[in-house]
Amino acid sequence: MNAIAMPGYLEFIVAAFLLFGALVALIGSWGLAKLPDFYTRLHGPTKASTLGVGCILIGSLLFFSHQQGGVSFQEALVTIFLFATAPVSAHMMGKAALRRRLPGVARTRNMPDLSEE
Amino acid sequence: MIDAVVTIAMTLFAVAALLNLYRLAVGPDIVDRILALDTLMINSIALIVLADIRMGLGVLFELALLIALMGFVSTVAMSKYLLRGDVIE
Amino acid sequence: MTPSFRSWQFWLPHPLFSLFLALLWLLMVNDFSVAHALLGLALGVAIPFVTHAFWPEEARIKRPLPLLRYLLVLLVDILRSNLVVALRILRPARHLQPGFFVYPLALDDDFAITILASTISLTPGTVSIHHDAKANTLLVHALHLEDEAEVIATIRQRYEQPLEEIFR
Numbered sequence: 001m002n003a004i005a006m007p008g009y010l011e012f013i014v015a016a017f018l019l020f021g022a023l024v025a026l027i028g029s030w031g032l033a034k035l036p037d038f039y040t041r042l043h044g045p046t047k048a049s050t051l052g053v054g055c056i057l058i059g060s061l062l063f064f065s066h067q068q069g070g071v072s073f074q075e076a077l078v079t080i081f082l083f084a085t086a087p088v089s090a091h092m093m094g095k096a097a098l099r100r101r102l103p104g105v106a107r108t109r110n111m112p113d114l115s116e117e
Numbered sequence: 118m119i120d121a122v123v124t125i126a127m128t129l130f131a132v133a134a135l136l137n138l139y140r141l142a143v144g145p146d147i148v149d150r151i152l153a154l155d156t157l158m159i160n161s162i163a164l165i166v167l168a169d170i171r172m173g174l175g176v177l178f179e180l181a182l183l184i185a186l187m188g189f190v191s192t193v194a195m196s197k198y199l200l201r202g203d204v205i206e
Numbered sequence: 207m208t209p210s211f212r213s214w215q216f217w218l219p220h221p222l223f224s225l226f227l228a229l230l231w232l233l234m235v236n237d238f239s240v241a242h243a244l245l246g247l248a249l250g251v252a253i254p255f256v257t258h259a260f261w262p263e264e265a266r267i268k269r270p271l272p273l274l275r276y277l278l279v280l281l282v283d284i285l286r287s288n289l290v291v292a293l294r295i296l297r298p299a300r301h302l303q304p305g306f307f308v309y310p311l312a313l314d315d316d317f318a319i320t321i322l323a324s325t326i327s328l329t330p331g332t333v334s335i336h337h338d339a340k341a342n343t344l345l346v347h348a349l350h351l352e353d354e355a356e357v358i359a360t361i362r363q364r365y366e367q368p369l370e371e372i373f374r
Contacts, residue, residue, distance in 0.1 A: 015122040018167070022126035024292060025163060029133035031295035032140050032156055038149055040304050041140075042333050043291055043349045045156040049133075050328075051288045056126070056163045057181075063119070064175045073233045074178045075166070078185055082159065083284075085189040087327030087334070089155055092196035094335035094347065097148045099200050109305030109351055 010066060017059030025052025037105045038097050046090040054079045123171050130167065133160050151195050158188030224250035276368045280325060283364075287329045294331065294349055305351030309334075309344040309358055312366055318373045319344075325365050332357070 028048025035041045061075040134157060141153040162181045169177035224247075231246030232238055294302065309326075313319050323334040326346060336345035348357065 011118055015118060018122050018126045018170075021163070022129035024288060025160060026129045026133045026136075027292045027295055029136040029156060029160065031291075032153065033136040034299065035295070035302075036299055037304070038146065038152070039306075039333075039335075039347045040299075040302065040349055041149065041152060042347070043331065044295055045152060045159065046327060046333060047284075047288050047291050048295070049156055049159045051284065053159050053163045056166055060166045060170055063170055067173065068175060072175075072236055074182075074236055077230075077233055078162070078178070078181050081182070081185050081189075082162075083328070084324070085185070087324035089189060089192040089196070090327050090333050091323060091335065092193050092200075093148055093152055093155070094333060096151075096196040096199040097146070098336060098345075100146065100148060102146055102148065104304065104306075109303065109307075 010062065014059045014063050017055050017062070021052045021055025021059065023052070024055065025049050028052060038102050039094070039104050042090055042094055042097075046086050050082050050086040053082060057082075120171070123167050127164060127167050127171075130160050130164050134164070148196075148199065151192060151199075155188060155192045158184060158192075162188075223254055226250075227253055272368055272372050276365075276372065279364070279368075280328070283329045287331065291331055291349060303350055303352065304348065305354070306335075306345060306347050307351065307354040307357065309346050309361060311342045311344060312362070313369060313373070314342065315373050318369050322366060322369055326361060329365075332361075 025048060028044040031044025031048065032041050035044065057075040057079045061072065064072050064075070137153050137157040137160060141150055141157070144150060162184050165177050165181050165184065169175065169181075227250035228243070228246035231249055232242060235242050311319060311322070313322060319337065323337065323344060326332050326334045326344070331349040333347050334344050335347050337343075338345070348354075351357070
């Protein structure tokens with residue numbers, strides 16, 4: 001990496017953002033792989049992965065703001081876009097799952113009556 | 118230090134992508150596969166940004182934005198197809 | 207109804223949205239020069255003018271200040287909820303008690319309902335799944351549901367009432 005030397009505290013902040021983001025996103029994907037039914041799986045990616053990638057983008061924003069001098073807001077745009085779209089796609093997928101009458105795990109409370117949907 | 122951290126973060130995201138691929142392969146329903154693809158898209162955005170930092174380019178942002186757009190639109194289109202049997206009403 | 211072409215509403219149907227588009231353009235090109243500001247403003251005027259025939263009834267943001275406070279609260283809650291959900295995922299799945307509940311809406315504006323549904327999806331362990339337009343309710347799935355009355359009261363007091371304040 002042909003990096004300009006960064007001051008220690010900034011390097012630390014960027015590293016913290018990158019590591020935290022990667023960990024949170026990994027937990028989100030782990031949830032996607034292990035949770036028992038579709039409706040619970042929906043939670044991992046919509047929250048954890050979005051926040052994880054958001055943290056990575058903020059880290060990258062700080063890094064390039066320092067490398068190139070002056071603030072670059074473009075990564076912030078991607079972050080905002082992700083946070084605005086994640087609930088919408090989750091909503092659509094949830095609706096599609098209800099429509100396909102996917103069953104929840106047996107202990108789900110107040111499972112909606114799918115037959116009349 | 119940043120170099121090492123970027124390597125670690127990329128490894129973690131690669132593991133996350135493998136977990137998504139597992140869900141994509143196992144299913145059991147097609148909605149699960151759509152969800153897996155959506156998550157894969159989000160994780161690949163992070164991988165692209167990390168590669169950008171590693172190479173010190175600072176130009177791959179457009180790629181990240183495009184993939185975010187494509188991922189959102191395709192997820193909504195596929196869910197919509199399952200809802201109605203038609204993408205456009 | 208269409209305003210007459212002499213009034214400013216005809217040429218500038220969504221002033222706030224125009225400003226937003228201009229700002230978005232500046233952030234996209236990442237170049238804060240006068241030329242780009244003018245180009246962004248031109249786009250901000252042209253795009254709503256061409257497309258406003260397709261827009262549903264517009265929502266009016268009455269008070270911008272509570273909106274800012276709402277966004278701050280939302281940011282903190284997103285962070286908090288992510289930690290909660292992450293911990294829930296890491297613990298064994300048999301400790302989870304997933305469940306659905308129906309949230310009766312007090313809002314009636316489409317845009318406000320959209321924001322509330324997105325907020326519910328981004329905050330602690332809940333994802334809004336279905337909006338019943340006839341009964342004006344949201345079907346919400348919670349990763350861990352213990353006391354639904356309490357969750358409903360929290361959402362009402364923390365998110366819905368500020369939104370009512372903003373859009374009314």
